[in-house]
Amino acid sequence: MKKRKERVSSESTLSSVVGITAEGSTALTLAASESKAQKDLALVERDALSGIKGRDFDSACGLTETGALIVWHASPILEEMVAHNQLDSKQDPESFRLPATSDIENQRQGPTAQMTNISFMVESSSSARPTVQDDENLRGDFLTLINESNARIMGRYDAHISKLKAENTKSIEELENERERTRILEERLQRELENERTTAAERTRLLEKKLQRELEHEREAAIERTRILEERLQRELENERAAAAERTRLLEKKLQSVEHDREAAIEKTRVLDERLQRESEIAHTTASRNEALKEEIFKLNEELEHGRTDNQALMSDILEKSEELATLKYYSNMLESDKTHLENQVDHLDKELKYARKEHRRYVSKVLDAARAIPNDLEPINSDALPGSRRTSGIC
Structure with a gap:
């Protein structure tokens, strides 16, 4: 049930991103009404970001084994990157393209895959050169957050695996102890049986x-x-x-x-x-x-x-x-x-x-x-x- 909810949330996020991209492309084609397009785009960006943040809150949050709430902040950074790219590509519609098919498939696998495998190929035109350094900084921050998330997830996986190994080791030790007690009991019963046979033969x-x-x-x-x-x-x-x-x-x-x-x-x-x-x-x-x-x-x-x-x-x-x-x-x-x-x-x-x-x-x-x-x-x-x-x- 949780995986299904995460998959629906990721699909909604992807559809929102595609919609935003389409709206941005339409606005850029209207060269005659640039000021109106900027206003509309700002409104659309604000509404889209608020909708994405509301829908992805459940997928960006998770409960640990102890019940603690963990909030992931990688998704808002990704959405800000998309909005920023839309603003930069308003003069050149060809400077922004949709994510690759492999990235879409990785988004469908859940919030974790979305945070670790989503990548956007942004081609900057001559008019967008002043924002390349910002994009690099955002990409570095995004990768840092993804690595930290992966480290935390792998840490939980390692802790869970260690716990399972400890429980397995404890179960094996209990089984060995039970076998040893059974063997001792069988030996004692065998000795008692031999004593009974000897006593009966003597009688x-x-x-x-x-x-x-x-x-x-x-x-x-x-x-x-x-x-x-x-x-x-x-x-x-x-x-x-x-x-x-x-x-x-x-x-x-x-x-x-x-x-x-x-x-x-x-x-x-x-x-x-x-x-x-x-x-x-x-x-x-x-x-x-x-x-x-x-x-x-x-x-x-x-x-x-x-x-x-x-x-x-x-x-x-x-x-x-x-x-x-x-x-x-x-x-x-x-x-x-x-x-x-x-x-x-x-x-x-x-x-x-x-x-x-x-x-x-x-x-x-x-x-x-x-x-x-x-x-x-x-x-x-x-x-x-x-x-x-x-x-x-x-x-x-």
Whole structure:
């Protein structure tokens, strides 16, 4: 907007100068009315100078960056030169010519270009020789003012450029400081991250070491419990076997005495039949629970059949020794009952031993699986191992 105003002001100044020149040329052609032309020219010059000064006041003034008003005085000097040249050229119209095209273009570029680049080519005739020295003086003053204006303008430009350079340098320094702070912050964050990683690795190592120790303790405790259980079961099994062997020996002795007491076999056989019948009924009711008992009952039935066959052969002897046979039958029944009871106990102990070994193998397998699944599955393995240990203690 400011440039446009300056351009309009310069164009108005140029048009005024051209108008003044044209009016001066017209007045000079009227040689018959020289006095009237002088009066008219004086009026025109005064009006033109006042109009030019009023229009060029805005273009000749400018505000600095701090708001101070600077008034340029070069334009009035230029206008006075034009008026003076018009007065000198009133006798010779050809002694004044318009500015060059390049000068007009420079005037359109603004007040600064107008002050620095406008030049007028004034050709003085023989009648204008007395004013050449004045023109030179005016031209020198005009050039001095232009140089001073250029110096002030360049000074402001240099100050503004210096200010921009200082701001740029300050911005670069702030950017470098910010980069340095960012680098320091990144290094500090990197160190903190490394410390966190080291601490986490140390905690993980300590936790794994602790879990390994707990697993070793659990494994040793499980092995010790298994060893104690096996020793206890082994002792109980040995005791049961010794007792069964003793009972078998006594039974064999009793059977030998029964062989010697054939006369009491009839009564004992009858008692044995009744006892075997009851045992058969009991065996049939418990057949679904114990297959081993069925086999023993089958064996007893076979022995009963053999006994019956033997009893038929000994009927004649039994009739003679019924009392001895009854006694023998009673003892035989007792021996068979003891034998059956001992065999049942042996089978029961074998089953308990097998179950204990199975539970032991399962517990050991769980412990090994827990060792391979450290540390995530440690607690579920402990919860599974505790019921097994309670069942093992119940068996013991």
